[in-house]
Amino acid sequence: MTRSEALFERAKNVLPGGVNSPVRAFRAVGGAPRFLVKGLGSHVLDEDGLEYIDYVGSWGPMVLGHSHPDILKAVYDRMTNGLSFGAPTTLEVEMAEKMVEMVPNIEMVRMVNSGTEAVMSAVRLARGATGREKLIKFEGCYHGHSDAMLVGAGSGALTQGEPDSAGVTKGAARDTLLAQYNDLSSVERLLTANKGEVAAVVVEPVAANMGVVPPQDGFLEGLRELCDKHGALLIFDEVITGFRLAAGGAQEYFGVRADLVTFGKIIGGGMPVGAYAGSRKLMEQVAPCGPVYQAGTLSGNPVAMAAGLAQLKILTDHPECYEVMAASARKIAAGLRESAEKHGVSMQVNQIGSLLCPYFTDTPVDCFAAAKTSDTEKYAKYFNGMLSRGVYLAPSQFEAMFVSSAHTGNDLAFTLQAADETLQMLK
Ligand code: KE4
Numbered sequence: 194m195t196r197s198e199a200l201f202e203r204a205k206n207v208l209p210g211g212v213n214s215p216v217r218a219f220r221a222v223g224g225a226p227r228f229l230v231k232g233l234g235s236h237v238l239d240e241d242g243l244e245y246i247d248y249v250g251s252w253g254p255m256v257l258g259h260s261h262p263d264i265l266k267a268v269y270d271r272m273t274n275g276l277s278f279g280a281p282t283t284l285e286v287e288m289a290e291k292m293v294e295m296v297p298n299i300e301m302v303r304m305v306n307s308g309t310e311a312v313m314s315a316v317r318l319a320r321g322a323t324g325r326e327k328l329i330k331f332e333g334c335y336h337g338h339s340d341a342m343l344v345g346a347g348s349g350a351l352t353q354g355e356p357d358s359a360g361v362t363k364g365a366a367r368d369t370l371l372a373q374y375n376d377l378s379s380v381e382r383l384l385t386a387n388k389g390e391v392a393a394v395v396v397e398p399v400a401a402n403m404g405v406v407p408p409q410d411g412f413l414e415g416l417r418e419l420c421d422k423h424g425a426l427l428i429f430d431e432v433i434t435g436f437r438l439a440a441g442g443a444q445e446y447f448g449v450r451a452d453l454v455t456f457g458k459i460i461g462g463g464m465p466v467g468a469y470a471g472s473r474k475l476m477e478q479v480a481p482c483g484p485v486y487q488a489g490t491l492s493g494n495p496v497a498m499a500a501g502l503a504q505l506k507i508l509t510d511h512p513e514c515y516e517v518m519a520a521s522a523r524k525i526a527a528g529l530r531e532s533a534e535k536h537g538v539s540m541q542v543n544q545i546g547s548l549l550c551p552y553f554t555d556t557p558v559d560c561f562a563a564a565k566t567s568d569t570e571k572y573a574k575y576f577n578g579m580l581s582r583g584v585y586l587a588p589s590q591f592e593a594m595f596v597s598s599a600h601t602g603n604d605l606a607f608t609l610q611a612a613d614e615t616l617q618m619l620k
Contacts, residue, residue, distance in 0.1 A: 195225070195240075195241045196228065196239075196240040196241045197225050197226065197227050197228045197239055197240050197241060198225040200228045200240060201225040201226060201228070211226075212226065216587075216588065216589055216592065217588070219588045221569065221572075221573060221588060221589040221590065222572075222573040222576040222577060222588045222589070223573060223577070224577065226588070227239040227240075227241075227243070227245070227580075227585070228240040231259075232247065232255070232258075232259025232260055233258075233259050233260050234258040234259060234260070234599040235247060235258050235259075235597055235599040235600040235601065235604050236259075237259065237585060243583070244583060245580070245583050245584060245585035246583060246584050246585065246600070246604045246607060246608055247259070247585045248584070248585060248586050248587070248594040248595055248596065248608075249585060249586070249587055249592075249595060250595040250597055251458075251463060252433075252458065252592075252595070253432075253433050253437065253457075253458040253459060253593075253595055254458040254459055254461060254462065254463045255463060255595075255597055255599075256436070256437055256459050256504070256508070256514075256518075256547070256595075256597050256598065257504060257507055257508075257514070257597060257598050257599060258597045258598065258599025258600075259463075259599075261462075261503075261504070261507070261599075263503050263506075263507060264462045264463070264500050264503045264504055264507075266503075267462075267499040267500060267502070267503035268462075268464075268496055268499055268500050268503075270499070271284070271495055271496050271498075271499035272496050272499075275495070276494075276495070276496055277491060277494050277495065277496070278495070279490060281493075282493070282495045282498070284493075284495050284498035284499055284502060285304055285493035285495070285498050287498070287502055288302075288304065288460070288493070288498045288501060288502050288505075289301070289302040289304070291502060291505050291506070291509075292456070292460065292468065292470060292505070293470075295436070295440050295441055295505065295509065296435070296441050296442055296444065296445075296454065296470065297441050297444045297445055297450070298444060298450045298451065298454075298471075298472070299454060299470040299471055299472070300471070300472050300473040300476070301470065301471065301472075301473050301476035301477070302468050302469070302470040302476075303468065303469055303470070303476065303479055303487065303492075304466070304467070304468050304489075304492045304493040304498075305466075305467040305468060305469070305487070305489050305492050306465050306466060306467055306489055306491050306492060306494075307337065307457060307465060307466070307467045308336075308337050308430075308432035308455065308456075308457030308458065308467050309336075309337025309338050309339055309342075309467070310337070310339075310467045310489065311337075311432065311455035311456060311457055311467035311468055311469045312336040312337050312339065312342060312395065312428075312430055312432070312455050312469075313337065313339035313341075313342070314469050314479075314487045315393075315395075315428050315453045315454075315455050315469040315471075316328060316339070316341060316342075316392075316393065316395065316428070317485055317486075317487065318453065318469070318471075318475060318476075318478060318479060318485045318487075319392045319393035319426045319428060319452075319453060320392045320393075321478055321483075321484060321485035322392075322426070322475055322478050322485070323392045323393070323424070323425070323426060325389070325390055325391060325392035325425070326368045326390065326392060327368045327369075327370060327387050327390045327391045327392060328341060328368060328369050328370065328391065328392060328393055328394075328395060329369075329370045329371075329372050329380060329383050329384070329391055329393070329394045329395070329425075330342065330344065330369060330370075330371065330372070330394075330395045330396075331371070331372050331373065331374040331396060331397075331400070331561070332345055332371050332372070332373055332374070332561050333345070333374060333400065333402065333403035333406075333561030333564065333565075333591075334374060334395075334396065334397045334400055334402060334403070334430075335397075335402035336395055336397070336430050336432075336455075337432075338358075340361045340362070340365035340366070341365060341366070341368065341369050342369070342395075343357055343358040343361045343366075344357060344361070344366045344369040344371065345357045345371065370383045370387065370391070372394075373560060373561065373562075374396075374400050374403070374406060374408075374412075374560055374561055375406070375408065375409045375412050375559055375560050376560065377411075377412060377415040377416070377419065380394065380415075380416065380419055381419055384419055384422075384423040384425065388423070389423075389424070391423060391425045392425060392426065393420075393425055393426040393427070393428050393452075393453070394416055394419070394420055394425055394426075394427055394428065395428045395430055396413075396416060396427070396428070396429065396430065397429075397430050397433065397434070398413060398429050398430075398431065398434050398438075398442075398443030398444075398446075398447060398449075398451075399433070399434050399438065399443065399545055399546075399548060400561075401433045401434070401548055401592075401593045402433075402591065402592070402593075403561050403564040403591050404543065404550035404552055404558065404564050404567070404590060404591050404592065404593065405543045405544070405545065405548045405549055405550035405593045405594075406543060406558060406559060406560065406561070406564060407543065407545040408447065409559060413443075413447050413449040414447075414449055416449075417449055417450065417451075420452070426452040426453060426475075427450075427451045427452050427453075428451060428452065428453045428454070428455065429442075429443055429444060429451035429453075429454045429455070430455050431443055431444075431454050431455060431456055432455055432456060432457035432458055432467070433458065433548070433593070434446070434546075434548075435454070435455075435456040435457075435458070435459060435460070436456070436459040436460065436505065436508060437459060437546065437547060437548070438515075438545070438546045438547075438548075439515055439546075440508055440509060440512060440515070442454070442456075446546070452471055452472070452475065453469060453470070453471040453475065454469070454470050454471065455467070455468070455469045455470075456468040456469070456470070459501070459504060459505075459508075460501040460504075460505065461497045461500060461501045462497075462500030462501045462502075462503060462504035463500060464494070464496060464497035464500045464501065465491070465494070465497060466494075466497045466501055511598075514598040515546070515547075517598055518546065518547035518596050518597065518598055518600075519546050519547055521547070521596045521600050521605055522544050522546065522547050522548065522549045522594075522596045523544060524605050524609075525544075525549060525594070525596070525605060525608060525609065526542045526543075526544040526549050528605075528608075528609035528612065528613075529542050529551050529609070529612055529616075530542050532609070532612055532613040532616045532617075533551075533616055535613075535616075536613075536616045536617050536619070536620040537620050538553070538571075538616050538619050538620050539553060539554055539555040539568075540552065540553055540554075540616075541554055541555070541556070541557055541558050543558055547595065547596040547597070548593045548594070548595065548596075549593070549594045549596070550590075550592070550593055550594060551572075551575070551594075552564060552566075552567040552572075552590070553567050553568040553569075553571040553572055553575070553590075554566040554567045554568065564590075564591065567590050569590045571619060572589075572590040574615075574618075574619055575615055575616070575619060576588060578611075578614070578615030578618055578619070579608075579611050579612065579615055582611035582614065582615065583607070583611065584607070584608050584611045584612075
């Protein structure tokens with residue numbers, strides 16, 4: 194028994210499923226999750242002393258790789274003066290100012306402690322600001338685990354929300370309507386059928402929780418137009434795309450304006466964090482200056498702010514990172530396609546910026562229904578073949594590969610060699 198296997202058995206006695214977040218449990222790919230002890234640059238080390246090239250990167254925060262010296266120094270310098278006060282600190286003001294400087298169309302920010310909290314709060318603000326109760330989200334998009342967001346499953350393009358988790362009441366799910374990603378008509382039908390009742394359309398500008406599905410040309414622009422026509426707010430959930438697709442996130446990358454934007458991951462540099470942001474008019478409706486209540490003991494925590502601010506400053510000072518990461522992702526995508534072709538494996542590879550995802554299907558993946566045609570058994574074999582060769586991927590077909598600025602040319606060559614050997618075994 195490996196140390197990870199032994200630790201996993203021990204963990205299962207005191208943690209549900211042995212983990213603190215379900216996807217980490219390797220349920221979709223089998224075997225015991227690797228218990229990691231160290232990360233440096235693009236590599237991580239597990240409890241058995243095995244090293245991997247890491248394409249999870251804590252699910253997005255480690256955009257500069259692990260243990261960046263400037264980020265570690267910022268954390269160390271901050272923590273020696275105290276970890277948390279529950280009182281204002283200069284760092285949270287500097288963080289908000291930095292985000293406003295980098296992201297288009299936002300004037301104010303509220304820090305929270307997770308992406309879930311950011312989306313939950315932005316949705317409450319949208320409902321409070323519009324006086325409307327209904328929401329439109331997209332099947333297969335993930336926005337954290339607040340009740341209103343745990344709605345999916347429903348068949349067909351238009352469905353009244355059905356909870357997809359125990360404990361989410363029909364009442365909580367009732368006001369969440371499901372549309373189809375990259376299908377503007379499914380949104381228009383919902384807005385028309387619920388005239389004057391939809392507070393907001395919540396969307397991942399790049400759907401990165403069904404694998405990676407980029408918006409088709411005109412999709413995001415169409416959402417903007419439909420929201421304007423129907424008086425609904427457009428919420429970009431940029432927990433993944435924020436500060437990753439571009440310094441200004443998806444709004445900058447696609448040139449589409451959202452009314453509210455949610456963030457997480459990168460702005461914490463690896464520490465627990467979330468944020469939502471928008472115009473002054475909207476954000477000043479949030480307590481204590483407005484009627485929309487939202488609060489948090491550790492919101493704006495100085496250590497998290499120090500880590501996040503250090504990461505944002507590096508991204509600002511080195512904008513070339515974005516093209517470097519995108520070029521690396523393009524290289525991996527091209528190499529995977531080449532190997533799949535060579536070995537006769539049906540594979541689609543979607544890539545945008547530093548995000549990519551291989552699907553085991555011969556159907557082009559431009560929506561959730563197409564993503565679900567992927568052979569997830571084959572993905573599991575691919576995952577384990579890569580893991581055994583020292584490449585650590587998302588342990589689920591419906592996640593993204595996260596490329597960082599720390600991934601080197603040697604990492605890419607090693608990754609593609611491992612993929613070629615693995616795909617040869619799969620055919
Ligand atoms: P958190 O509450 O996990 O910080 O953020 C929720 C969230 C919100 N919006 C988007 C677009 C997200 O991708 C997420 C969380 N992402 C997943 C990875 N697909 C986190 C990994 C996990 O659940 O353990």
